[in-house]
Amino acid sequence: xxxLPINHHGLIGDxxxxxxxxxxxxxxWLPWPRFDSPSxxxxxxxxxxxxxxxxxxxxxxTSRQAYDGETxxxxxxxxxxxxxxxxxxxxxxxxGAAPSHDLCRVxxxxxxxxxxxxxxxxxxxxxxxxxxxxSRANGLYFEAHTLQLDLESSxxxxxxxxxxxxxxxxxxxxxxxxVLSSGRFIAxxxxxxxxxxxxxxxxxxxxxxxxxxxxxxxxxxxxxxxxLLTYAPTGAIxxxxxxxxxxxxxxxxxxxxxxxxxxxxSLTLSALYLLGYRDEARAFFGWLGERAQQYDxxxxxxxxxxxxxxxxxxxxxxxxxxxxxxxVRIGNGAFDQSQLDVYGGVADAAYVHEREGVLLTPEQWAxxxxxxxxxxxxxHEPDHGIWEMRAPGQHHVFSKLMCWVALDRGLLIAExxxxxxxxxxxxxxxxxxxxxxxxxxxxxxxNAFTMTYAGTELDASLLIMPLVGFLPADDPRVRAxxxxxxxxLGHGPLIYRYRxxxxxxxxxxxxxxxxxxxxxxxxxxGRVDEAVERFKALIAYAGPHGLLSExxxxxxxxxxxxxxxxxxxxxxxxxxxxLTQALRERNAAPRAP
Numbered sequence: 001x002x003x004l005p006i007n008h009h010g011l012i013g014d015x016x017x018x019x020x021x022x023x024x025x026x027x028x029w030l031p032w033p034r035f036d037s038p039s040x041x042x043x044x045x046x047x048x049x050x051x052x053x054x055x056x057x058x059x060x061x062t063s064r065q066a067y068d069g070e071t072x073x074x075x076x077x078x079x080x081x082x083x084x085x086x087x088x089x090x091x092x093x094x095x096g097a098a099p100s101h102d103l104c105r106v107x108x109x110x111x112x113x114x115x116x117x118x119x120x121x122x123x124x125x126x127x128x129x130x131x132x133x134x135s136r137a138n139g140l141y142f143e144a145h146t147l148q149l150d151l152e153s154s155x156x157x158x159x160x161x162x163x164x165x166x167x168x169x170x171x172x173x174x175x176x177x178x179v180l181s182s183g184r185f186i187a188x189x190x191x192x193x194x195x196x197x198x199x200x201x202x203x204x205x206x207x208x209x210x211x212x213x214x215x216x217x218x219x220x221x222x223x224x225x226x227x228l229l230t231y232a233p234t235g236a237i238x239x240x241x242x243x244x245x246x247x248x249x250x251x252x253x254x255x256x257x258x259x260x261x262x263x264x265x266s267l268t269l270s271a272l273y274l275l276g277y278r279d280e281a282r283a284f285f286g287w288l289g290e291r292a293q294q295y296d297x298x299x300x301x302x303x304x305x306x307x308x309x310x311x312x313x314x315x316x317x318x319x320x321x322x323x324x325x326x327x328v329r330i331g332n333g334a335f336d337q338s339q340l341d342v343y344g345g346v347a348d349a350a351y352v353h354e355r356e357g358v359l360l361t362p363e364q365w366a367x368x369x370x371x372x373x374x375x376x377x378x379x380h381e382p383d384h385g386i387w388e389m390r391a392p393g394q395h396h397v398f399s400k401l402m403c404w405v406a407l408d409r410g411l412l413i414a415e416x417x418x419x420x421x422x423x424x425x426x427x428x429x430x431x432x433x434x435x436x437x438x439x440x441x442x443x444x445x446x447n448a449f450t451m452t453y454a455g456t457e458l459d460a461s462l463l464i465m466p467l468v469g470f471l472p473a474d475d476p477r478v479r480a481x482x483x484x485x486x487x488x489l490g491h492g493p494l495i496y497r498y499r500x501x502x503x504x505x506x507x508x509x510x511x512x513x514x515x516x517x518x519x520x521x522x523x524x525x526g527r528v529d530e531a532v533e534r535f536k537a538l539i540a541y542a543g544p545h546g547l548l549s550e551x552x553x554x555x556x557x558x559x560x561x562x563x564x565x566x567x568x569x570x571x572x573x574x575x576x577x578x579l580t581q582a583l584r585e586r587n588a589a590p591r592a593p
Contacts, residue, residue: 003047006245006312007543007559009066010074011225013234014091015096019088020563021074021404022046025056025107032181033101034394035231035238036258038125038306040144043242046319047326049121055107055176056086058115058167064546070220072228073195083112085170091192098231103439104191104443109170116176118166120157122149126316126330127403128164134316138188139412140164146316147182154178154188167466182506195515210276213580215373221546222569226268229566231305234562235283237265238305240550244323247551247561251506254325259311261302262288263386266345266394268566271573273352281353281527285364292367297374301339302332311335337384338393343371344402344409350467353370354416357463365419372410373422376429378404380436385451386461391567395453397441398461404433405468434470442477443445448484449477457500458485463521473524482521491554493537509551509560512538516571523582532583535575548572 009020011030017037019030028043029341042050061078068088069077076087088106099497107116124131124144131142132266139152140159151157154177157164168176179194186194205227211219229238243256269281291299291307300309301541313333321328349367353359360368379400382393407430414421440453451459462481466473489496494510495518515538522531541557542548548568 001276001532002059003044006322006549006561006563007506007541007547008065009044009543009547009563010067010089011074011228011229011241011467011547011564012072012089012103013241014072014098014101015230016101017090017097018228019089019092020242021076021101023076025054025063025066025076025087027053027103027105029104029242031258032239033147033148035241038145039127040122040149040340040398042123042125042127042319043323045316046127046240048320049123050319051121051327052119052126053105053121055105055178055181056115056117057115058127058212065542066403067221067224069203069208070224072224073198073202078114080114083111083172085114085116086110088195090195090198092198093232095232098183100181100188101437102179102181102194104194105178106191106306107170107176108194109174110171113169113171116166116168116170118176118216119163120151120166121163123173124326124514127319128316132384133162133164135159137272149180149182152179152181152188157301157477165574170388179181198390199484205498208276211312211577213276214575215294215535215539215585218546219244219573219576221547222572223272223277225291225547225564225569226272226417226566227280229268230280230283232259233279234283234305234307235287236260236303236305236307237268237280237284237566239567240565242562243330244325244328244542244548245322245560247508248325248506248553249323249558249560250325251508252325252327253506253508254321254327254329256313256329257565259304259332259335260287262299262342263301263339263565265571266342266349267570267586269349270352271570272572273349273449274573274577278353278358279464281349281359285350285359289361289367292370293363297367297370299371300335301337301342302335303526309335334384334390336389337388338381339385339388340381340383340399341386341396343375343400344405347406347409347413349547350480351413354413357417357452360413360417362419365396365413365417368410368413369419369421372406372426375403375406376422376425379429379433382486387459387497387502389502395440395451395457396459397437397453398459400437400441400453401462401465401468401470404430404437404470407433408469424554425558437470448481451498451500453480457498458488460489460495460497460511460517463514463517464494466524467517467520473521482518482525486518488512493518494552494554509553511546512541512550512565512568513571515552516568516575519571519575520578523578527546528579528582528586529576532579535579538575539572
């Protein structure tokens with residue numbers, strides 16, 4: 001066995017959990033039954049002991065991967081000297097509480113003759129256990145995480161040494177069908193209808209997409225990817241479906257992203273809003289309101305998908321890590337950090353939707369009002385910032401900026417709805433924050449806004465300054481900051497978050513969200529043609545199915561970090577939308593005589 005490049009995997013999911021399937025036909029990552037559950041297959045993090053479910057061809061084959069139209073049904077096509085076969089993988093989505101879960105796999109010979117081999121090797125609890133596999137008619141079963149899982153199959157599997165093996169020969173039109181399930185028994189005869197049900201779900205969801213701009217295929221695939229990262233029972237939205245995919249191969253910057261960061265989720269909602277989606281925001285703010293009632297203010301920066309607050313971090317020392325990148329972590333030790341920017345993200349997402357009067361209940365407004373009052377009382381304190389540095393807090397300019405956003409958007413929402421709030425205090429604090437950032441965040445010697453007050457390091461997150469309306473794009477300080485970030489943090493179309501010692505050993509890749517922020521910033525300052533070329537270069541880093549990782553190695557172009565990453569697809573949607581608007585405005589402008 002070996003490790004495929006990170007972006008040589010497709011994502012399937014049922015809005016409760018998700019799996020990664022490689023272009024070699026291996027399911028190498030699957031928590032069950034939730035995103036944050038222990039894994040059943042984790043070969044992605046240890047190709048020897050992690051566990052996998054392989055369906056492929058015995059003879060040397062080439063393969064390619066794509067999705068079946070605008071769905072989350074994944075197609076992997078194999079071709080050998082004797083024939084061709086197509087593997088379809090999907091999970092049946094449940095948009096709400098799920099009585100059961102399933103993963104369906106259908107391998108069909110489409111030309112000639114193919115020799116199929118399979119290996120089913122579940123290793124529950126992050127490969128800390130090898131289950132006993134039991135044979136039965138048409139399949140097998142085993143126990144994992146207090147559940148019984150059934151593998152129903154059209155072809156027999158032979159159990160040996162904690163795994164099950166399969167060999168078969170398929171000719172044109174022949175199919176090998178398998179379904180792994182828990183919660184209900186699923187007969188092989190139902191698998192065709194399950195595929196149609198899955199396709200109907202995604203077609204119906206995509207019908208609500210109102211995007212009519214440029215790069216529609218990339219944007220619409222990004223929308224499906226973001227939907228796959230939502231947890232249907234609660235409305236929570238995860239940052240990525242994986243843990244511990246490294247920010248640098250062999251490095252230690254390996255984190256668990258299967259939780260709901262308020263910042264990430266808020267940005268997801270704002271991106272989906274541009275495409276015409278509203279239900280996800282209603283569900284998320286319902287979930288967030290429950291957290292406010294459960295834990296009161298201040299909110300944490302992240303919670304589990306069911307709202308749990310304690311996300312203690314542990315290292316799984318028995319796993320080798322992706323291509324030797326250790327440690328493998330579960331949980332996230334940043335859960336109790338102070339990151340003041342999250343309130344701005346939440347308020348901005350609420351404002352975007354509340355302009356239509358379709359989002360907040362009075363109870364949810366009371367919670368948001370309490371969060372903005374908290375900002376008034378604490379904005380002047382140091383925090384850990386957007387990048388979650390595991391070091392003492394500082395006065396991060398991005399955090400102050402987003403506190404300003406929280407107050408600004410809070411005032412706008414309250415005025416729009418006529419809701420009770422402390423208008424004099426909020427307005428005075430907003431204005432004081434604006435002046436404070438201009439006075440202490442700007443470094444005349446560097447000729448840029450810097451990461452921290454009185455600092456000299458640059459921070460790519462400050463590219464959003466004109467995007468959120470803090471200063472106009474034609475302000476010379478904005479332009480100077482954009483140019484400084486591009487010059488000092490850029491590598492071609494890619495942008496690093498920062499380039500400084502952050503207390504952790506090793507390197508990291510360039511950050512795709514920051515790279516897309518640069519596209520938006522360049523668009524706002526009038527460098528539209530350059531922004532277009534950068535955007536095209538960035539989306540080329542996606543896998544053949546359109547999925548983006550968190551980071552990119554600028555030297556090799558290799559995908560790095562957890563995958564697929566919500567941040568990156570948010571950036572793609574926002575950039576495509578902004579470029580579309582800019583190009584339409586330019587084309588509509590009257591030409592000079």
